Amino acid sequence: MSHPSFKRVLIKLSGESLSINGFGIQVEAVKEIIHDIKRAQVMGVQLAIVIGAGNILRGSKAQFGDQIERSTADTMGMLATMINALALSDILTSNGIDNEVLSSKGIDGVIQTSCPKLAKSYLNTGKVVIFAGGTGNPFVTTDSTASLRAAEIQADAILKITTVDGVYDKDPKEHDNAKKFDVLSFADVLRKELAVMDLGAFIQARDFNIPICVFNLNNSGALMRVLNNEQEGTWVRN
Ligand code: UDP
Secondary structure (H helix, E strand, C coil): CCCCCCCEEEEEECHHHHCCCCCCCCHHHHHHHHHHHHHHHHCCCEEEEEECCCCCCCCCHHHHCCCCCHHHHHHHHHHHHHHHHHHHHHHHHHCCCCEEEEECCCECCCEEECCHHHHHHHHHCCCEEEEECCCCCCCCCHHHHHHHHHHHCCCCEEEEEECCCCEECCCCCCCCCCCEECEEEHHHHHHHCCCCCCHHHHHHHHHCCCCEEEEECCCCCHHHHHHCCCCCCEEEEC
16 A cells, blocks of 8 residues: 655654553663654654553543542543653653654643644654643543644644554454454444544544554564555555
C-alpha cells in the first residue's frame, strides 16, 4: 500500500512507552523512539506527539474504586500526562531535538496552553510539539486527544504506537492463530468490531479523513518504515 508523502504526522505514544517495567519513567525505554524521531526530523517530517499516562495512572474505577469520582480520577490522569510530557521534553532536548510542550490547560511558568496556531507555528519551524493534558475533558482517553489534535493541526496521519504489531482479528496475546491485517478501511474496522482506538476518537479520525497506522515502535526502524511507505503495522484509511 502506498500513501502520499507525509508532511506532518501525529504520534500517539502511550505512557507505557516511557517505561520498561510498565510503571514510572525510565529514560532507556525511549532510546528507540528518540532515534526514530531524530531520523524523521532529518527527513523533514513535522512531528507532534500526544503522550498518555498509563505508566502513572488511568482514571479507571478498577484503579480507584468508589471513593474517588471518575471525573477526578480522569483529571489526575490528565495531570499525569503533563508529568510525562515534561520528562519527554527534556529527554528530547538532551538528545538535540528541539521541542515544545503544549497542554490543554497550561501551568504558569511551566507549560503553555495549547492553541492550534501556536502548535502549527512551532511545527513549521521544525520543532517537535508534545501535546499534554489530554483533551482537557474527563471520560475519554488520550486516543481522543490524538484525533482532536491531529484534526487541529491538519496532520496527514495518526501513528498509534502500541505493544502489538498492528490490528489483528483477535487478541494476538491470547490466540496463536490471530491474523494481522495490513490495510483496513474505517468501515471494515467498525463492521468487524476491531479495537484500533477508542470509538469516539476513531470516528473523529474517519470524519476528518485522517488515516491511522497502528504499529509497534519496539520493532527497530518501524517509524522510518511507516514514513517511507514500507509495509509496517496496519493502516486504516477511508
Ligand atoms: N484522560 C482524560 N481525558 C483526556 C485524556 C486522558 O480524562 O482527554 C485521562 C483518563 O483517565 C486516561 C488517563 O488520562 O485514562 C491517561 O490517558 P490514557 O489512558 O490514554 O494513557 P495511555 O494508555 O495512552 O498511556
